[in-house]
Amino acid sequence: MRKREGALSDVIEEMRHATGGCRAGRVSVGDLIGALDERGYGAALAVLPLLELTPVGGIPGFPTLLAVTIAIITVRMLLGYEHLWAPGWINRRTLDARRAEASLAWLKPVAGRIDAQLHERLVRLAGPVGRRVAGIAILCVLLTVPPLEVVPFATSAPMVVTSLFGLAILFRDGLLMLVAGTALAAAMTGSLWLLFGGG
Structure with a gap:
């Protein structure tokens, strides 16, 4: 399968440009979106969760x-809208x-390594049905983030899972979609244990 060269690296570079020239040294979430x-959605779902792993997280x-x-x-994405959108308060x-x-600069070399490894494979698993399944899975795992904020570093796991699904969509990588599903099961099990059994 043909590899999408530099896909993630290019996305992060565009976000870095969005941080330049901001008034009063601030960048809005809207500028990043x-x-x-x-x-598209794959890029947003791949990159935004990774921000949680950086200093701003x-x-x-x-x-x-x-x-x-x-x-x-x-x-x-699940409703079929073409463009990304978030409400004004966000x-x-x-x-x-x-x-x-x-x-974002910290993420750039990570993105380069990801670009070197991912490519189109088992494409049917990352097609329209796979995207819908991934979307539902992402919403489920994101529900664990607010309560997990009270546990140091615990929110990283659901964000990594979300990014894996986003990368699978971005690169049309069905194998990664399967890996993300396995990671989802592990993350949900760990999150439930932290919330209800870890104390």
């Missing part, structure tokens, strides 16, 4: 804001532009 719009409340944003984007939320740019 806008930078992803022409790349340590901002209190940010994982929940990110989960809500991703959930809205996912619902729109779009107006801002981050320190330098911190956001540094976080």
Whole structure:
């Protein structure tokens, strides 16, 4: 299968450009979403969850804001809307532009390694039906993010699972879709244990 060279790296570079020239050194969530719009849902679902793994992910409340944003984007994908969208109250939320740019720069080499490994395979599993299944799975795992904020680093697992599904959609990689499904089962089991059995 033909590989989509540099897909994730290009997406992150576009988001880095969105952090430049921001007024008062702030970048809005809407600016970041806008930078992803022409790349589509796969790019948004692949990159946005990875922000939780960067320095901005340590901002209190940010994982929940990110989960809500991703959930809205996912619902729109399931409903068949063409463009990304988030409500005004999310779009107006801002981050320190330098911190956001540094976080995206941190992701750039990670993206390069991902680009080198992923490509189209088992494409039918990543087709329209696979996208719908992935969307429903993403919404389920995102439900665990707000309560998990009270546990240090616990929100990383559901965000990684979400990113795996996004990458599978972006690269049309059916094998990765299967891996994401396995990761979902593990993440949900771990999350439920932390919430109801870990104490």
